[in-house]
Amino acid sequence: MGVDRLERVDSLLKRVIADAMFRVMQSDDVNPGLITVTGVQCAKNLRNATVRVSVFGDEALQKRALGHLVHHTRDFERTINREVRMKFTPVLRFELDHSLEKGDHVLAILNTLDAADGSAPEAAEDGEPR
Numbered sequence: 001m002g003v004d005r006l007e008r009v010d011s012l013l014k015r016v017i018a019d020a021m022f023r024v025m026q027s028d029d030v031n032p033g034l035i036t037v038t039g040v041q042c043a044k045n046l047r048n049a050t051v052r053v054s055v056f057g058d059e060a061l062q063k064r065a066l067g068h069l070v071h072h073t074r075d076f077e078r079t080i081n082r083e084v085r086m087k088f089t090p091v092l093r094f095e096l097d098h099s100l101e102k103g104d105h106v107l108a109i110l111n112t113l114d115a116a117d118g119s120a121p122e123a124a125e126d127g128e129p130r
Contacts, residue, residue: 014040020079038097049090052097069094
């Protein structure tokens, strides 16, 4: 299977799972609005897929949200089976993605450095930054 096709399948699965999040998890105590599907990586044989999610909140909320996602795995798989025409419906595995938190941490460090510096770099007379 070509890499381009596999990327399109990953993108399609990501969209379907994200769209189904509110329907599947509507009765849970975890707000699905706090969960972001950051990526899906499907195996080459399309039998398994890893779904990476980011949860806005503390570590306890993240673990609870991941537990709810794992609990509803079959519901997500049924949705994929109903909405996507595939030879096999992949078995989903959810995992937390901490990349957004790391990015926020780096931005916070840059903001503190910028605040300590006092201002942005001054422009020279010719308009080029120094």
